[in-house]
Amino acid sequence: MSLWELSLRSLRDRLATGEITAEETARSLLERIEAKDGGLGAFLLPLADSALERARTLDRLPRNERGPLHGVPIAVKDIISVEGSRTTAGSRILEGYVSPYSATAIERLADAGAVILGKTNLDEFAMGSSTENSAFQTTRNPWNPDRVPGGSSGGSAAAVAARLAPAGLGTDTGGSIRQPAALCGVVGLKPTYGRVSRYGLVAFASSFDQIGPIARTAEDAGLVLEIIAGADPKDSTSSTRPVPRYSEEIARDVRSLRVGIPRDILGQGVEESVLEALDRAARKLAELGVALEEVSLPAAKHAIACYYVLVTAEASSNLARYDGVRYGLRTRSSGLHEMMSASRGAGFGREVKRRILLGTFVLSAGYYEAYYEKAQRVRSLIGRDFARAFERVDAVLLPTSPETAFPLGAKSEDPLSMYLADVFTITANLAGTPAVSFPAGFDTAGLPIGVQLIGRHFEEGTILRMAHAFQSATDYHRSVPPMAG
């Protein structure tokens, strides 16, 4: 078996015993990226030289100084800062920008011994559900090159699915880790808001954004989360709660746990194969000893409207910093304001402009109460729905996406239909709860289907435990996409 075929857990174990070296591991994956990524487009920037140099340094470390992820290669969404590397956030406005510091999540991975393989493609500023909004390249779905990989963390999800990396980091503001994970047939975990520091993450909507892992198994996602999670003095919204050993928690029994499907929000527009996979997943969990209950999320029907009012407001404010002064693109112009407007007009893509305008609208005098403040209240109602559901169950089970991977170009001219792709993922972001998507079947065209478990705040261990039990009893995650052969 080649090294690139191994899961993060098996690589970690072999690296820890010295059976394999960090250098041969990095080399195996970098050669694979070189051979396969031309047709996939997952990586914006492979970091071959720095990865190999780092791996050789790690190999020279004495055994007792090696970290828990010693030599493990990881792909990073290009919206997370890695010191000395370009960070584009998928935007022309940051073309050529080099990060002068690393994100806290990256520092923690480095301290644990991980090797950064490269920066992966994304929708511009993480705004999108197909990775087609990248200013630089198209990423294809490894299961079918004419289909989208999902988004916005489509590069990391495609890389993990195609076995170009055992794990990747993504970010999830409205589903951007889970939806591409579902469409590419891998596991994606959005942690509780505040579980992972956002320091060094290029901000989109600060009360929603979270960094999290994409991997092949729930266990591998837990191994990454337990490294990157935890309090950070550089992010006042990061939680001081102790970080559990998720990779140990997953082994605990799932009997005594309860799960509910909120059937009231499974309205129209959900593909039949997705509903079948959901029911099959519920039956499998029941077989494993999980009790099934009825729950409802009555306010969730307003989730998409609520979400797009709030995130565009936050985005319009966050993206004010791209003004051609401190970093990134500048378009020469005579006056200061003309220069700023021209730089922003030339540097931002269509979806980003759309969201800045919408956000400016909902925050403007006369509309603030009717849109922004109202949406903030609806956000509270959705939080209450979850609190009520979590009195009865330990997790809510939903499809991750209403459909499997759609064709490239199918929604790119229709922003609203793209927004509707987030219908099942954004509730967890509105409530701030953790959620994990995992493979649960294939449609008749052979495209993967994902379902997600949404848990209580800071109970990542519980949802990972159920996802792990499910994966131990099923083989969906073992199927390899044709492109990865």
Place this chain on the structure above:
Amino acid sequence: MPKVTLDLVRKLAALSHLSLTDEECAGLTQDLERILEYAESLQTLDTADIESVEPTSHALLGKGLEGEARLRADEPRPGLDRERLLEGAPDGGDGLFKVPRVLP
């Protein structure tokens, strides 16, 4: 719902310092109209019912999780190196970000 006009879009673009072509303005007017039409569902909610609901500004506040967010002491700490940060500027040096002339 307010009527989304070209003028409104031009005004929003000016407020957000976005230079847009006429073609972009026309397309974005249509986009915003459709999106706001969809967002009208928020207006169908019974307002009296939700006036008593506190707006959420932080995902964990109001859920018994307030302790998760905290303020640090307001004390100066070393930041990133100034010259290093200026290297990323389109026009910078001598400790300054340079911009086009503001005063005539």
